[in-house]
Amino acid sequence: MAMSLAACGGVDPDSPLGKRKAIFKEMLTVSEDLGGMLRGRVAYDEQLFIEKALRLDTISKEPWQHFPTVQEDEKNSARDEVWKEQERFQELARALEETTAHLVLSTTEPPLNKSVLSVRVQAVEDACESCHKEFRAY
Ligand code: HEC
Numbered sequence: 001m002a003m004s005l006a007a008c009g010g011v012d013p014d015s016p017l018g019k020r021k022a023i024f025k026e027m028l029t030v031s032e033d034l035g036g037m038l039r040g041r042v043a044y045d046e047q048l049f050i051e052k053a054l055r056l057d058t059i060s061k062e063p064w065q066h067f068p069t070v071q072e073d074e075k076n077s078a079r080d081e082v083w084k085e086q087e088r089f090q091e092l093a094r095a096l097e098e099t100t101a102h103l104v105l106s107t108t109e110p111p112l113n114k115s116v117l118s119v120r121v122q123a124v125e126d127a128c129e130s131c132h133k134e135f136r137a138y
Pocket of ligand 1: 017020021022024025027028029031060076077078079082089090092093096124125127128129131132135136137
């Protein structure tokens with residue numbers, strides 16, 4: 001226990017907070033890879049792009065189940081509003097899932113159109129940001 005706590009910056013990786021943090025981190029890595037491929041920060045690889053878009057769509061459905069229905073005492077960076085305004089929070093979660101589903105739909109018929117992909121990835125990034133603005137404490 002002590003060792004796993006230390007490894008994850010004081011958060012128990014098996015707690016709801018630890019679980020959703022790990023998912024959020026992967027969501028960030030994957031979405032940065034997708035954006036990076038389109039913006040020339042990393043080499044564009046169509047097959048890899050397709051795989052990562054699918055991965056993002058899958059994991060974007062996963063954090064929400066790890067927000068307990070009753071607000072936890074554990075120190076986290078979620079604002080109280082997550083629990084006070086559940087309906088709005090869930091609405092923004094569904095909004096994100098919709099953008100990742102659209103992104104995947106744009107990857108089903110190679111060769112892919114990069115300007116379409118850019119619009120789709122931008123929509124995903126905007127969906128992350130609009131929830132963070134309302135519900136994440138920095
Ligand atoms: C519906 C709301 C919502 C959406 C959509 C959302 N997030 Fe978050 N995110 C949060 C909240 C709330 C936190 C605060 C941490 C916590 O306690 O869960 C957070 C935290 C994070 C963190 C910090 C994790 C940590 O280690 O503390 C990262 C990274 C992150 N989100 C990435 C993303 C990315 C990338 C997307 C889009 C692909 C995204 N999020 C979409 C609500 C959201």
